[in-house]
Amino acid sequence: MAKFLKVTPTIQRFQCNPQELSVLAGDFSRCLMPGDWIFLIGDLGTGKTTFVQEVAKTFDIKDKVTSPTFSLIQEIEVSSSWTSVKKILHLDLYRLKYPKDLYYLGLESLFDKTKSIVFIEWPDIFSKEDWNNFFALTQCTEPSRMIQIKISYAEKFRDYEIVTVSKEGF
Numbered sequence: 001m002a003k004f005l006k007v008t009p010t011i012q013r014f015q016c017n018p019q020e021l022s023v024l025a026g027d028f029s030r031c032l033m034p035g036d037w038i039f040l041i042g043d044l045g046t047g048k049t050t051f052v053q054e055v056a057k058t059f060d061i062k063d064k065v066t067s068p069t070f071s072l073i074q075e076i077e078v079s080s081s082w083t084s085v086k087k088i089l090h091l092d093l094y095r096l097k098y099p100k101d102l103y104y105l106g107l108e109s110l111f112d113k114t115k116s117i118v119f120i121e122w123p124d125i126f127s128k129e130d131w132n133n134f135f136a137l138t139q140c141t142e143p144s145r146m147i148q149i150k151i152s153y154a155e156k157f158r159d160y161e162i163v164t165v166s167k168e169g170f
């Protein structure tokens, strides 16, 4: 991860139930810029996919956002005029066995730094070296900004810790 650290990260914490999550997702989506990669970290069932679905809703997506647990990657077109984000890529790496499988995702042809943002569930199953190799060996451009969201369980809500590593802040 240190590869992405350009300045001291800012950390923000939120607690939300499913209803309140739409407000957080709305605020979050307005901060997103093409080229962003969002790493979602948390146990099974903590709400990673739900978070992506809520963010997608604020982008006025027509198609239903499903969990890419089996497809590994989902591509969502955005047509909203208020944002320069035109495509959301949603990856779930849980079922990838080997870091080398990253190369077969075809991310390099799907990710356009000027249009796309990428959400990645289970990025932590790969080491920093794997990601460095991925960028080195494919044509995939590196993210402009990396945002890390750690989600943890709480009784009827979830705890979200959002860390951004951009110069602009968040």
Ligand SMILES: Nc1ncnc2c1ncn2[C@@H]1O[C@H](COP(=O)(O)OP(=O)(O)O)[C@@H](O)[C@H]1O
Residues within 6 Å of the ligand: 016, 017, 018, 021, 042, 043, 044, 045, 046, 047, 048, 049, 050, 051, 121, 156, 157, 158
């Ligand atoms: N903020 C939240 N508060 C309470 N429950 C939530 C919240 N976000 C998601 N959930 C619930 O947690 C469950 C698992 O969510 P999911 O997004 O599939 O998790 P993951 O992708 O991390 O495995 C779902 O039933 C969902 O409704």
Ligand SMILES: [Mg+2]
Residues within 6 Å of the ligand: 048, 049, 050, 067, 069, 092, 121
């Ligand atoms: Mg999921």
